[in-house]
Amino acid sequence: KTTYQIALIPGDGIGPEIVAEAVKVLKQIERTESVQFEFSEVYAGGIAIDKFGEPLPDNTLTTARLADAVLLGAVGGPKWDQNPSHLRPEKALLGLRKELGLYSNLRPVTLISGMEARSTLKAEVLSGVDLIVVRELTGGIYFGEKKREKTAQGEFASDLLIYHEHEIERIVHQAFSIAQNRKKHLTSVDKANVLESSRFWREIVERIAPEYPDVQVNHMLVDNCAMQLLLRPSSFDVIVTENMFGDILSDEAAMLTGSIGLLPSASLGEGTKGMYEPVHGSAPDIAGKGIANPAATILSAALLLRHSLGMETAAQKIESAVQKVLSQVRTADLAAENEESVSTQEFGDRVVAAL
Amino acid sequence: KTTYQIALIPGDGIGPEIVAEAVKVLKQIERTESVQFEFSEVYAGGIAIDKFGEPLPDNTLTTARLADAVLLGAVGGPKWDQNPSHLRPEKALLGLRKELGLYSNLRPVTLISGMEARSTLKAEVLSGVDLIVVRELTGGIYFGEKKREKTAQGEFASDLLIYHEHEIERIVHQAFSIAQNRKKHLTSVDKANVLESSRFWREIVERIAPEYPDVQVNHMLVDNCAMQLLLRPSSFDVIVTENMFGDILSDEAAMLTGSIGLLPSASLGEGTKGMYEPVHGSAPDIAGKGIANPAATILSAALLLRHSLGMETAAQKIESAVQKVLSQVRTADLAAENEESVSTQEFGDRVVAAL
Ligand SMILES: CC(C)[C@H](C(=O)O)[C@@H](O)C(=O)O
Numbered sequence: 195k196t197t198y199q200i201a202l203i204p205g206d207g208i209g210p211e212i213v214a215e216a217v218k219v220l221k222q223i224e225r226t227e228s229v230q231f232e233f234s235e236v237y238a239g240g241i242a243i244d245k246f247g248e249p250l251p252d253n254t255l256t257t258a259r260l261a262d263a264v265l266l267g268a269v270g271g272p273k274w275d276q277n278p279s280h281l282r283p284e285k286a287l288l289g290l291r292k293e294l295g296l297y298s299n300l301r302p303v304t305l306i307s308g309m310e311a312r313s314t315l316k317a318e319v320l321s322g323v324d325l326i327v328v329r330e331l332t333g334g335i336y337f338g339e340k341k342r343e344k345t346a347q348g349e350f351a352s353d354l355l356i357y358h359e360h361e362i363e364r365i366v367h368q369a370f371s372i373a374q375n376r377k378k379h380l381t382s383v384d385k386a387n388v389l390e391s392s393r394f395w396r397e398i399v400e401r402i403a404p405e406y407p408d409v410q411v412n413h414m415l416v417d418n419c420a421m422q423l424l425l426r427p428s429s430f431d432v433i434v435t436e437n438m439f440g441d442i443l444s445d446e447a448a449m450l451t452g453s454i455g456l457l458p459s460a461s462l463g464e465g466t467k468g469m470y471e472p473v474h475g476s477a478p479d480i481a482g483k484g485i486a487n488p489a490a491t492i493l494s495a496a497l498l499l500r501h502s503l504g505m506e507t508a509a510q511k512i513e514s515a516v517q518k519v520l521s522q523v524r525t526a527d528l529a530a531e532n533e534e535s536v537s538t539q540e541f542g543d544r545v546v547a548a549l
Numbered sequence: 550k551t552t553y554q555i556a557l558i559p560g561d562g563i564g565p566e567i568v569a570e571a572v573k574v575l576k577q578i579e580r581t582e583s584v585q586f587e588f589s590e591v592y593a594g595g596i597a598i599d600k601f602g603e604p605l606p607d608n609t610l611t612t613a614r615l616a617d618a619v620l621l622g623a624v625g626g627p628k629w630d631q632n633p634s635h636l637r638p639e640k641a642l643l644g645l646r647k648e649l650g651l652y653s654n655l656r657p658v659t660l661i662s663g664m665e666a667r668s669t670l671k672a673e674v675l676s677g678v679d680l681i682v683v684r685e686l687t688g689g690i691y692f693g694e695k696k697r698e699k700t701a702q703g704e705f706a707s708d709l710l711i712y713h714e715h716e717i718e719r720i721v722h723q724a725f726s727i728a729q730n731r732k733k734h735l736t737s738v739d740k741a742n743v744l745e746s747s748r749f750w751r752e753i754v755e756r757i758a759p760e761y762p763d764v765q766v767n768h769m770l771v772d773n774c775a776m777q778l779l780l781r782p783s784s785f786d787v788i789v790t791e792n793m794f795g796d797i798l799s800d801e802a803a804m805l806t807g808s809i810g811l812l813p814s815a816s817l818g819e820g821t822k823g824m825y826e827p828v829h830g831s832a833p834d835i836a837g838k839g840i841a842n843p844a845a846t847i848l849s850a851a852l853l854l855r856h857s858l859g860m861e862t863a864a865q866k867i868e869s870a871v872q873k874v875l876s877q878v879r880t881a882d883l884a885a886e887n888e889e890s891v892s893t894q895e896f897g898d899r900v901v902a903a904l
């Protein structure tokens with residue numbers, strides 16, 4: 195049996211509850227496949243601030259570095275919202291991404307059948323939605339120089355949006371390969387009519403495109419993309435964009451299907467290491483009640499098997515099992531009014547049973 | 550009779566056709582109110598590039614400077630898309646905004662009854678949508694320093710997102726006043742968990758808030774706002790945000806109602822001068838066919854009367870007239886399949902008649 199090291203970072207709010215269910219599912223995979231997982235649970239986010247006075251303790255980073263993959267629940271909550279910026283939970287996320295070199299964030303958005311009613315979009319608009327946002331994750335304005343200065347003309351603050359050639363190249367290559375394995379349609383999103391970094395981005399996409407002759411590529415301005423996602427979501431296949439635009443557009447896209455509780459994400463770099471987490475947040479208001487939906491975290495574990503461990507079949511098994519369970523029962527967030535709902539644990543148990 | 554100077558910038562594509570209808574409507578206002586308009590038509594955008602080799606000729610800028618208000622159709626089109634950046638139509642827009650000091654862009658989004666079918670959102674989600682996006686328009690990453698450099702480690706490109714205190718203060722004050730005259734609810738949108746400029750923005754909003762004790766203010770992260778616009782659009786009243794976020798969110802918001810052909814916008818600065826234009830683009834594909842929808846431009850003329858000339862009653866008259874005409878006939882873009890549609894001119898004539 196091959197042994198893999200999995201770092202678990204449950205984090206805050208509902209994080210521990212939902213990660214526990216994903217671990218259950220991974221343990222079931224151990225029983226049926228010839229793999230073995232060694233789980234190391236470590237702290238990051240608000241809970242790490244409370245315990246160790248810092249959002250991303252060295253031990254957490256080291257464990258994540260040594261692991262084959264990282265499974266994360268969620269970080270953050272109102273408790274730490276007023277903290278100074280170095281003591282905020284999201285510093286842990288940004289630090290993990292940067293330190294592990296996870297330069298690409300993949301967010302598949304698909305309509306799970308039976309979920310149309312949850313969406314604020316009309317069913318006919320949703321039909322056929324199957325897209326993936328590929329977001330650059332370790333560059334751009336997130337990591338450029340920040341300034342705050344008092345001058346004779348008053349105070350100012352600034353953030354630098356900066357991209358180096360290689361940072362754009364690697365994510366664009368990745369997006370093209372992903373498109374090759376899907377519907378072969380890539381939409382590169384930028385603001386080339388205003389930003390120099392976007393013009394640079396667009397040039398690099400153009401330069402790389404001939405290496406993927408089977409992929410049809412088009413450029414779209416970010417404001418137009420925000421509209422087209424609403425107008426014709428099913429016209430997209432792969433969207434690739436820089437960090438900040440990706441943050442906004444991937445959340446907009448996630449909301450299309452109305453079931454953000456079902457969306458997983460993968461953050462990848464060179465090699466196979468990755469960090470996997472649900473798209474939704476830590477939902478402190480329902481933490482500890484046993485009613486959180488673990489589906490997105492379980493589906494994130496499936497992405498972990500697929501992208502970090504090369505276990506495509508096992509990944510698909512989990513995805514089918516989740517689909518199946520969802521067609522039978524739902525957690526409170528997805529249940530219709532007056533419909534009975536199952537607990538976080540029961541949902542996990544049913545996925546295990548369906549496997 | 551008071552005389553007002555109105556600079557007309559028809560621009561490209563359908564611009565000339567739709568501006569002509571708005572002028573018709575303003576001329577009707579001249580007949581019923583004690584005002585007189587002196588219209589000066591000038592060139593900007595692609596047509597100015599073609600005629601004078603620059604998107605914003607001096608004469609255009611001077612005319613706009615001397616005018617009491619500017620009415621703009623639309624600029625841009627595929628013809629100029631490959632031009633180098635100083636020869637692109639949108640330079641005209643950016644130049645007019647900056648040179649006229651129009652630091653605030655107002656985009657009201659309301660559901661016009663009878664238009665629900667046009668939206669990709671469900672009718673129950675749309676019900677009650679009545680928001681306005683107040684976007685900072687002359688600062689931020691649009692105007693910060695741009696760089697492109699080759700280094701030993703390869704090329705890079707950068708754009709600086711920079712805000713000075715007074716730039717944030719004036720737009721925030723304006724947003725608070727607008728909220729005071731509406732539902733008294735202000736949502737300030739930023740990315741304070743990542744950007745220094747956003748933390749600065751948030752501090753200034755907090756500092757100014759006590760001056761408007763009747764306005765309830767909350768802060769929302771831009772990614773969350775992109776989701777909430779889809780999830781609960783009717784929960785918003787006034788949204789205030791920086792230039793780039795405003796560009797994206799106002800287009801997303803515009804798309805909610807499904808009738809972007811009906812949305813006007815106003816760009817304002819100190820004093821009463823303003824520039825008014827439809828939210829939609831120059832639609833080169835339908836230019837010259839007489840089928841473009843002039844409603845958003847006519848409604849922009851109404852905003853011109855309201856904000857630049859203090860003619861609230863006349864503005865409301867135009868708005869009611871457009872509403873009335875829309876309940877009777879529609880241009881091709883809004884007509885249902887098999888429904889008869891009216892031409893651009895006929896729509897304008899009907900608005901005049903309804904006045
Ligand atoms: C928490 C925050 C820093 C983070 C981001 O903006 O990247 C989050 O919104 C995300 O998308 O993962």
Ligand SMILES: CC(C)[C@H](C(=O)O)[C@@H](O)C(=O)O
Pocket residue numbers: 387388417639642643796
């Ligand atoms: C054309 C472009 C420069 C402009 C902008 O980004 O401001 C447009 O999108 C707008 O919103 O008016």
